[in-house]
Amino acid sequence: MTIEIEFISSNVLLKKESDEKIKYILDKVKKNKILVVEESMSALEESRLIEATMKQIKGKFSGIEISTLKDKGSEGIKQRLIRALGGNTGGLTVIGPSKIIRKVKKQPQSISLLAGE
Amino acid sequence: MPWRRLLGWFRRVFGKKKVIKLGLYGPPNAGKTTLANKISMDWTGEPVGRVSEIPHETREVQKKEQIIVRAAGKKLVMNLLDMPGIATKVDFEEFMQHGLTKEAAQQRAKEATKGVIEAIKWLERVDTALVVMDSTRDPYTQVNITIIGNLEAREIPIIIVANKLDLQDANPDAIKDAFPQHHVVEVSALTGKFVDELYGEIAKYAR
Numbered sequence: 001m002t003i004e005i006e007f008i009s010s011n012v013l014l015k016k017e018s019d020e021k022i023k024y025i026l027d028k029v030k031k032n033k034i035l036v037v038e039e040s041m042s043a044l045e046e047s048r049l050i051e052a053t054m055k056q057i058k059g060k061f062s063g064i065e066i067s068t069l070k071d072k073g074s075e076g077i078k079q080r081l082i083r084a085l086g087g088n089t090g091g092l093t094v095i096g097p098s099k100i101i102r103k104v105k106k107q108p109q110s111i112s113l114l115a116g117e
Numbered sequence: 118m119p120w121r122r123l124l125g126w127f128r129r130v131f132g133k134k135k136v137i138k139l140g141l142y143g144p145p146n147a148g149k150t151t152l153a154n155k156i157s158m159d160w161t162g163e164p165v166g167r168v169s170e171i172p173h174e175t176r177e178v179q180k181k182e183q184i185i186v187r188a189a190g191k192k193l194v195m196n197l198l199d200m201p202g203i204a205t206k207v208d209f210e211e212f213m214q215h216g217l218t219k220e221a222a223q224q225r226a227k228e229a230t231k232g233v234i235e236a237i238k239w240l241e242r243v244d245t246a247l248v249v250m251d252s253t254r255d256p257y258t259q260v261n262i263t264i265i266g267n268l269e270a271r272e273i274p275i276i277i278v279a280n281k282l283d284l285q286d287a288n289p290d291a292i293k294d295a296f297p298q299h300h301v302v303e304v305s306a307l308t309g310k311f312v313d314e315l316y317g318e319i320a321k322y323a324r
Contacts, residue, residue, distance in 0.1 A: 043266025047237050050205055050263065054230040062226075063206025067259050098206035106257050 001117050003034060003100065010039040018045060022052045029097050030061055034115060040070045040091025049095075065101035067111045068093045136183070137195045137323050140243030142236065142268075144260045145172040145202030147249045148280040150179070152306035153199035157181045159312070165199050171215040173229035175201045178239060188316035193323060200239060201232030203260055240267045245323040247315075249278045252287035252303070257295045265296065274322045277301045278315065283308050 006028060013021050022045075028035055041049065046068065053064050071090040094104070094111050103114040141149040153165040166179040179199040186193045207229045212222035246268050250256050268275050277296055279289035283305040293301045302318050304311045 043263055043270055046259070046263040047240065047267050050203065051234050051237050053205060054207070054233045057207055057226065057230050062208035062210075063204070065259075066205055068262070098208065104259070105255075106259065106262075108257075 003115050004032065005034045005036060008035055008037045010037070013037065013039060018048060021045070022049050025049065025095055026052060026056060026064075029064055029095055030056070032097055032100060034094070034096035034100065034113075037093040037095070039093060040068045041093050060099065061097065063098045064095055065098050065104050065113075066093065066095045067104045067106045067113070069109070069111060135194075135244075137193060138198060138242065138244045139195045139319070139323065140198045140200055140239060140246045141249055142200050142240075142246050142264050143202060143249035143278075144251075144258065145204055146170075147202065147251045148306045149202065149249045150175050150199050152247070152249055152278065152280060152304070152312075153179065153181070153197055155306045155309060155312055156186075157184060157197060160184045160186055165197065171212060171217070171225075173202060173204075173207065173212075173225060173232065175199060176225070176228040176232035177201065178235055186316055186319065188313070189320035191320040193320060195319075195323070198239065198243060200236040201229070203233055203236050203264060204229075205260060207233070237267075240264075240273075241271055243273060245274045245276070245319070247276050247278050247319075249280050249306075250292055252279045252281050252289045252292060253284050256292040261295075265299070274324055275299050276315070276318050276322055278306075279303045280306050282310055 016024060025035060046066065057063055069092040094113060100117060101113060101115050105112045141153055143149050150166045150168045157163055157165045161181065161184055165181045166175055168174060181197040184195045184197050186195060207226045209222040209226035212225050213219060217225065248264055250261060265275060277292060277299050279292045279301055281287055282289065282303050289301065289303040300318055300322065302311065302315045304315055
């Protein structure tokens with residue numbers, strides 16, 4: 001089987017509003033792509049992504065697997081300020097369809113992922 | 118948000134006795150309803166909801182209002198809110214593996230997705246949260262991190278409950294290692310082991 005992995009620069013998402021960003025991600029994930037985004041998501045964005053995912057679960061799409069690496073353990077004032085000013089907070093986000101991602105093992109400094117159909 | 122703390126302080130000092138909205142959060146099958154039932158049975162003699170081995174048994178927020186808890190020399194009045202489990206996926210085929218028909222599994226999945234959305238919406242309305250985790254599973258998951266991150270962003274007091282201590286492969290230390298910045302209480306909601314300690318922590322930190 002073939003698995004498509006798309007690496008996305010943070011510049012692509014920086015220009016997008018939160019809802020646009022979520023739509024962009026989910027549209028790609030629903031096409032069975034695994035995304036590696038050069039940016040971490042905030043906890044609030046993650047919960048909005050989960051909400052949006054739940055609204056789209058139907059038929060063969062049963063949801064997502066997501067894992068985020070942040071520069072620091074939690075979202076501090078500095079990160080929020082950088083985000084508000086449109087900057088890149090660093091970190092990494094891996095997102096893909098749950099039908100393809102069998103297992104995600106998250107560590108504070110790394111993410112390992114097992115994919116296959 | 119500092120205004121939330123300030124508002125809470127004004128309410129405590131000048132307002133009437135506050136009813137604390139205590140939300141039970143966590144992934145599916147962590148034992149939230151078993152714990153909610155234990156708390157409710159201890160203080161009211163009535164359960165909150167039904168438990169099941171099949172994930173997403175709780176698909177709507179279940180409430181038990183005006184529970185009076187006496188612990189650590191305090192009297193707390195709480196509305197207990199047992200939330201649907203938060204997940205990033207809901208697969209009806211998984212429910213069929215538990216013996217449900219395709220139609221029943223699809224219906225359960227549809228209700229479960231609504232339940233997840235409802236639980237997320239409630240994240241900004243609870244006063245204090247118990248984040249319930251299964252001590253036999255890896256606690257360092259994105260769902261647990263997202264729940265805790267959302268509560269932290271809103272400055273809502275968090276007590277992590279390392280549940281299922283009665284199981285042989287329970288490893289509550291893994292939860293303490295994963296979330297060292299939070300209070301972790303080890304319990305077995307099923308047997309009631311250390312639940313009194315949890316009441317003490319709730320009395321200490323709930324606001």
